[in-house]
Amino acid sequence: MSWGVVYYRTRAGVVPAHEFLLACPTGVRAKLLAVIEVVRAAPPPAFSGGGKWEAMHGKMSGYYEIRCTGPGRRHYRLYCVLDNGSPKGLAERGFEVPQIAVINGLVKPNATLFTDAEYARHVRKLGDDYRGTLPRLIAS
Amino acid sequence: MTGTTFHDRFLTGQLADSEFRAEFERERREIEAVDAIVGALEGLRDERGLSKAELARQIGKNPASVRRTLTAPGNPELRTIIAMADALGAEIKIVRQRRPAVRQAA
Numbered sequence: 001m002s003w004g005v006v007y008y009r010t011r012a013g014v015v016p017a018h019e020f021l022l023a024c025p026t027g028v029r030a031k032l033l034a035v036i037e038v039v040r041a042a043p044p045p046a047f048s049g050g051g052k053w054e055a056m057h058g059k060m061s062g063y064y065e066i067r068c069t070g071p072g073r074r075h076y077r078l079y080c081v082l083d084n085g086s087p088k089g090l091a092e093r094g095f096e097v098p099q100i101a102v103i104n105g106l107v108k109p110n111a112t113l114f115t116d117a118e119y120a121r122h123v124r125k126l127g128d129d130y131r132g133t134l135p136r137l138i139a140s
Numbered sequence: 141m142t143g144t145t146f147h148d149r150f151l152t153g154q155l156a157d158s159e160f161r162a163e164f165e166r167e168r169r170e171i172e173a174v175d176a177i178v179g180a181l182e183g184l185r186d187e188r189g190l191s192k193a194e195l196a197r198q199i200g201k202n203p204a205s206v207r208r209t210l211t212a213p214g215n216p217e218l219r220t221i222i223a224m225a226d227a228l229g230a231e232i233k234i235v236r237q238r239r240p241a242v243r244q245a246a
Binding site: 004005006007015018021026027029030031033034035036037038042046048049050051052054102138139140 | 147148164168174216
């Protein structure tokens, strides 16, 4: 079954991942979208993404991170969740097929870490809103 | 859903930019090549009924290193790939692409 790709949209109509991607350098944006397309063509549990699509752990369990290094060794990260379920469950979410839901992106200088507060504010809060809403809040 | 979703329209628009398209296609080829190699090694390992730890023992590598190579090989070490292929009765080959080679500007 082929998967789709959707982008989380806030209640205010903002699409954080889209804004993040548009703000990335062209090469970075191309790399991040290439990973999404490869994973979409061969979604989990198949191995895909060339190691650039990684399952996260701990408090970020359930999220997937696409990793890319850009100019100035800045690290660009795009956060996604897999939205899969029974045909009835998918229909309730507004989908016909499973989706890779792109939530938001973050960027950091080389040799630094994101704090849990950053993950909570910029990723989990949005992901919770996405997963807690039926039908899903997505860009259209 | 082809060509009608937000993502498809976004990607189609981006692909109209030649710089984006070149990088997108290069990246996709690279990822697909890594996926093909890792997928083939995983297939052979499965066919032989070897656990990742057993494969690691056979090639004298740390099990974590083999597990990482087979699950999240961001930049897999060539020697590990070659050793794993050898232990699984396979070999890595470079073959010419059918498309013309990409030439870098001087």
